[in-house]
Amino acid sequence: MKVLVMVKRVTDPNVTIRPNTDSSDVDLNNVKMAMNPFCEIATEEAVRLKEAGIASEIIVMTIGEKQSQEQLRTALAMGADRGILIETDATLEPLNIAKLAAKVVEQEQIDLVLLGKQSSDKDNNQTGQMLAAIKDWGQATFASKLDIKDDKVTVTREVDTGLQVIGLNLPAVITCDLRLNTPRFASLPNIMKAKRKPLEIKPAADFAIDLTSRIKMLHAESPQVREAGEMVGSVKELIEKLKTVEGVL
Amino acid sequence: MTILIIAEHDNTNLKDMTLNTVTAALAIGGDIDLLIAGENCQSAASEAARISGINRVLVADNACYKGQLSENVSALIMSIAANYSHIMAPSTANGKNILPRVAAKLDVSVLSDIIAVESPDTFKRSIYAGNIIATLQSSDAIKVITVRGTAFSPADKNGSATMASLEQVHDEALSMFIRDDTVVNERAELTSAKIVISGGRGMQNGENFSMLEQIADKVGAAVGATRAAVDAGFVPNDMQVGQTGKIVAPDLYVAVAISGAVQHLAGMKESKVIVAINKDPDAPIFQWADYGLIADLFDALPELEQAL
Numbered sequence: 001m002k003v004l005v006m007v008k009r010v011t012d013p014n015v016t017i018r019p020n021t022d023s024s025d026v027d028l029n030n031v032k033m034a035m036n037p038f039c040e041i042a043t044e045e046a047v048r049l050k051e052a053g054i055a056s057e058i059i060v061m062t063i064g065e066k067q068s069q070e071q072l073r074t075a076l077a078m079g080a081d082r083g084i085l086i087e088t089d090a091t092l093e094p095l096n097i098a099k100l101a102a103k104v105v106e107q108e109q110i111d112l113v114l115l116g117k118q119s120s121d122k123d124n125n126q127t128g129q130m131l132a133a134i135k136d137w138g139q140a141t142f143a144s145k146l147d148i149k150d151d152k153v154t155v156t157r158e159v160d161t162g163l164q165v166i167g168l169n170l171p172a173v174i175t176c177d178l179r180l181n182t183p184r185f186a187s188l189p190n191i192m193k194a195k196r197k198p199l200e201i202k203p204a205a206d207f208a209i210d211l212t213s214r215i216k217m218l219h220a221e222s223p224q225v226r227e228a229g230e231m232v233g234s235v236k237e238l239i240e241k242l243k244t245v246e247g248v249l
Numbered sequence: 250m251t252i253l254i255i256a257e258h259d260n261t262n263l264k265d266m267t268l269n270t271v272t273a274a275l276a277i278g279g280d281i282d283l284l285i286a287g288e289n290c291q292s293a294a295s296e297a298a299r300i301s302g303i304n305r306v307l308v309a310d311n312a313c314y315k316g317q318l319s320e321n322v323s324a325l326i327m328s329i330a331a332n333y334s335h336i337m338a339p340s341t342a343n344g345k346n347i348l349p350r351v352a353a354k355l356d357v358s359v360l361s362d363i364i365a366v367e368s369p370d371t372f373k374r375s376i377y378a379g380n381i382i383a384t385l386q387s388s389d390a391i392k393v394i395t396v397r398g399t400a401f402s403p404a405d406k407n408g409s410a411t412m413a414s415l416e417q418v419h420d421e422a423l424s425m426f427i428r429d430d431t432v433v434n435e436r437a438e439l440t441s442a443k444i445v446i447s448g449g450r451g452m453q454n455g456e457n458f459s460m461l462e463q464i465a466d467k468v469g470a471a472v473g474a475t476r477a478a479v480d481a482g483f484v485p486n487d488m489q490v491g492q493t494g495k496i497v498a499p500d501l502y503v504a505v506a507i508s509g510a511v512q513h514l515a516g517m518k519e520s521k522v523i524v525a526i527n528k529d530p531d532a533p534i535f536q537w538a539d540y541g542l543i544a545d546l547f548d549a550l551p552e553l554e555q556a557l
């Protein structure tokens with residue numbers, strides 16, 4: 001079974017992002033970048049499928065600027081077999097990411113695509129569902145457990161009321177949630193080995209897909225700051241404030 | 250403009266977030282239809298017909314919509330999508346699972362989790378873990394939108410919409426519902442409760458959460474948790490509040506043994522009054538709290554329960 005893992009280069013979740021000077025967009029100059037945490041989980045799951053003898057090959061793919069190779073190398077060091085960078089300097093919407101991914105899925109004859117449930121920078125939570133739609137495949141979002149037997153997958157999903165278990169036939173698209181696994185740290189020898197794994201770079205323009213944005217950012221601003229609060233000395237004082245000052249108890 | 254809203258419900262009852270989504274749709278303007286897809290969902294449909302401001306309730310009642318399987322519900326929506334200028338859903342697990350699939354079939358983008366309607370094509374949403382509010386304009390012919398419930402007030406329920414049933418069945422047979430492992434919860438719904446009391450990693454284990462539950466039961470609150478508490482297995486995933494969990498904005502949010510990471514704040518910082526109880530005076534949560542109490546939870550919680 002051939003597995004495609006999609007990983008995204010995002011701003012490090014620990015960095016506070018601010019608007020640029022004319023508030024037309026966000027300021028990402030010199031911001032530390034990282035692999036989207038949900039994509040680390042997707043990569044880990046693929047590697048476990050290979051270790052379990054279920055996956056035969058893991059291809060890791062990203063769409064983005066040249067530097068996104070760093071995130072591919074990280075995934076290769078975790079255990080993916082080869083990488084594909086679809087290079088573009090444009091920030092593409094999930095719809096266009098999904099369209100490019102669908103092409104690679106066809107070219108590489110992929111059986112299972114693993115993605116993160118959402119990107120931690122934009123919180124879109126769309127790409128996997130869109131890819132499944134374009135391919136007309138079954139989808140399981142927010143996976144916290146996978147069980148693959150032959151061409152059937154049983155997936156436990158994290159939903160608002162707890163968990164939901166569904167079945168899918170392969171080929172399929174699965175997006176990974178936080179509790180699916182704990183991603184490994186790549187060891188130094190594996191980081192060295194990953195430098196020699198194949199990594200193909202293709203310009204996005206080669207795919208002959210219209211990648212025009214449908215959504216335009218008009219304005220970016222920081223949220224309103226909350227007024228400073230006060231410290232209370234005791235539980236009694238706290239309850240008093242909530243009852244009399246705020247009227248919320 | 251004609252707007253289609255995909256209702257969130259459990260077949261018996263409508264979920265409150267549907268009402269907030271109706272308010273967002275009313276801000277856009279135009280006629281509103283509401284779709285109820287499910288199995289034995291007539292009771293939820295009758296409830297939906299009472300929402301003020303909507304025209305019609307479209308009901309698709311079939312076993313293939315059990316569990317809101319995205320493939321089937323999307324195919325159902327596609328069968329009527331061409332009639333609408335906007336297709337909206339609350340940004341629940343179901344809304345997020347279904348609408349992007351519909352959008353890709355329509356070859357349009359999605360605006361996820363909007364927090365304000367500026368005009369029929371311009372909306373605001375929060376990105377970068379709540380550090381940026383972006384104003385976005387869509388040029389798509391059909392706008393597909395999920396709505397953050399806490400950002401809109403709930404619509405009233407004194408209307409009388411007409412009902413129509415959608416008889417054609419859309420069973421794509423791509424996925425199969427196996428079961429729901431629903432967490433039975435007698436307390437108020439996290440996303441609509443007036444008071445939320447959440448515990449973090451400092452709670453140490455699941456048993457200690459009963460201290461929060463006892464207080465919650467006295468004041469009619471819902472109980473939430475941080476990702477750290479869920480990851481550690483103290484409590485189930487449906488209790489996670491934050492950027493990648495549920496977004497809440499109650500009148501009162503009490504954060505107990507929670508440090509105040511930006512990803513947690515993203516899910517609760519719009520609460521009206523925030524209380525933090527933490528034994529570390531330097532915990533970042535205190536910068537966001539209206540009232541901070543530096544205390545050990547094992548002292549403060551029993552005292553709080555006693556006093557209420």
Ligand SMILES: Cc1cc2nc3c(=O)[nH]c(=O)nc-3n(C[C@H](O)[C@H](O)[C@H](O)COP(=O)(O)OP(=O)(O)OC[C@H]3O[C@@H](n4cnc5c(N)ncnc54)[C@H](O)[C@@H]3O)c2cc1C
Nearest residue numbers: 449450451475476477491492493494506508510513528546
């Ligand atoms: C992509 C991504 C998404 C994330 N999504 C979410 C999300 O949706 N929701 C979320 O919550 N987090 C999320 N996180 C995790 C987040 O970054 C923090 O790690 C998490 O919120 C920390 O939880 P905590 O405050 O319970 O734990 P900690 O940071 O460990 O804090 C525990 C606190 O308890 C206090 N404490 C300990 N013992 C006591 C005691 N006896 N009495 C009083 N106080 C005590 C300590 O002083 C400390 O402040 C996400 C992270 C990433 C990278």
Ligand SMILES: Nc1ncnc2c1ncn2[C@@H]1O[C@H](COP(=O)(O)O)[C@@H](O)[C@H]1O
Nearest residue numbers: 006007063115116118119124125126127
């Ligand atoms: N530029 C990209 N390159 C590769 N994968 C991506 C990209 N954008 C999104 N994805 C995948 O889609 C998932 C969900 O992202 P999103 O829909 O943007 O929230 C991510 O976790 C990735 O697996």
